[in-house]
Amino acid sequence: xxxxxxxxxxxxxxxxxxxxxxxxxxxxxxxxxxxxxxxxxxxxxxxxxxxxxxxxxxxxxxxxxxxxxxxxxxxxxxxxxxxxxxxxxxxxxxxxxxxxxxxxxxxxxxxxxxxxxxxxxxxxxxxxxxxxxxxxxxxxxxxxxxxxxxxxxxxxxxxxxxxxxxxxxxxxxxxxxxxxxxxxxxxxxxxxxxxxxxxxxxxxxxxxxxxxxxxxxxxxxxxxxxxxxxxxxxxxxxxxxxxxxx
Numbered sequence: 103x104x105x106x107x108x109x110x111x112x113x114x115x116x117x118x119x120x121x122x123x124x125x126x127x128x129x130x131x132x133x134x135x136x137x138x139x140x141x142x143x144x145x146x147x148x149x150x151x152x153x154x155x156x157x158x159x160x161x162x163x164x165x166x167x168x169x170x171x172x173x174x175x176x177x178x179x180x181x182x183x184x185x186x187x188x189x190x191x192x193x194x195x196x197x198x199x200x201x202x203x204x205x206x207x208x209x210x211x212x213x214x215x216x217x218x219x220x221x222x223x224x225x226x227x228x229x230x231x232x233x234x235x236x237x238x239x240x241x242x243x244x245x246x247x248x249x250x251x252x253x254x255x256x257x258x259x260x261x262x263x264x265x266x267x268x269x270x271x272x273x274x275x276x277x278x279x280x281x282x283x284x285x286x287x288x289x290x291x292x293x294x295x296x297x298x299x300x301x302x303x304x305x306x307x308x309x310x311x312x313x314x315x316x317x318x319x320x321x322x323x324x325x326x327x328x329x330x331x332x333x334x335x336x337x338x339x340x341x342x343x344x345x346x347x348x
Contacts, residue, residue, distance in 0.1 A: 152196050153228050161190035165197045177204050195221045199230045206238055214238050229255050229262060236268055245272055263292035267304055279311045286311075302331045306338070318345045 156162050168183030181204045187197035202217035215238050218231040236251035249272060255265035267289040273282035286304045293301035309324030322345055328338050 153199075153230065154193075154195055154225065156187070156191040156194045156197075158191045158194075161187045161194055161197065164190065165194065165200070168197070169200050172200055172204060175207075177207055180204050181208075193224055195225045195228055195231070198224075199228075199234065202231065202234060202238075206234065206241070211238050211242055215242075227258055229258055229264070232258075233264055233268070240272075240275075245275070248272060261292060263289040263296070263298070263300070263304075266292070267300075270304070270307060274307060274311065277314075279315055282311055283308065299331070302328050309338075310341075313341060313345070321345060 156165065164183045164187040168180045168187060171177075171180035171183060181201065184197050184201040184204060187194055188201060191197070198217050198221040202214045202221070205211070205214035205217060215235065218235040218238065221228065221231040222235075232251045232255045236248040236255075239245070239248035239251065249269065252265040252268040252272075255262060255268075266285045270282045270285035270289060273279070273285060286308050290301055290304045290308075293304060305324045306328045309321045309328060312318070312321035312324065322342065325338050325342050325345075329335065329342060332338070
């Protein structure tokens with residue numbers, strides 16, 4: 103699996119991403135780290151702008167209520183309102199995307215996949231379903247399919263950092279840390295250009311990569327930036343203490 107996804111991602115990288123320095127050595131794992139860490143997946147949430155508002159007022163009302171319930175994690179009630187919005191307007195991709203999110207959070211992955219694919223069939227220039235479909239494929243351990251979704255995102259908008267961040271996570275999952283750094287660097291560049299606080303998520307991954315590679319000076323540089331932004335993050339605090347006291 104690692105060789106397959108590495109080859110696929112490298113071919114994508116050669117087509118247009120920025121490069122950075124190579125790093126060496128693969129490092130040990132901290133007692134604080136588990137495989138759950140690799141599922142720290144970023145997802146486009148219901149707070150995102152509406153891509154294509156419905157002209158059906160009832161559908162819009164159902165969507166607005168369902169999205170609010172989704173944001174509050176009231177999934178069962180959110181499902182009913184969002185399904186109603188789609189019934190009232192079968193072309194309402196925003197409602198489909200949020201309904202797919204409800205299904206994903208309920209671990210109804212096949213239904214989530216189907217809803218995102220339906221959204222894409224209506225509007226294939228909307229990044230939201232691609233990003234969330236990549237999450238579904240990662241949860242299904244279909245990493246090459248997840249990669250394809252991130253590639254499609256980059257094809258729609260090469261200046262959107264989420265695709266590079268997602269590919270960086272895929273490399274991190276298969277422990278190809280040198281390649282992960284390349285993509286997180288590209289994501290960081292774009293997040294900084296956009297003055298986005300999400301840059302600290304990418305800093306966290308770079309810190310963890312360097313930590314795993316036993317490059318503790320570089321790890322501290324990034325993890326301490328994360329700690330400044332999120333001083334209550336106990337995991338980061340523990341790893342920083344481990345590095346400094348180890």
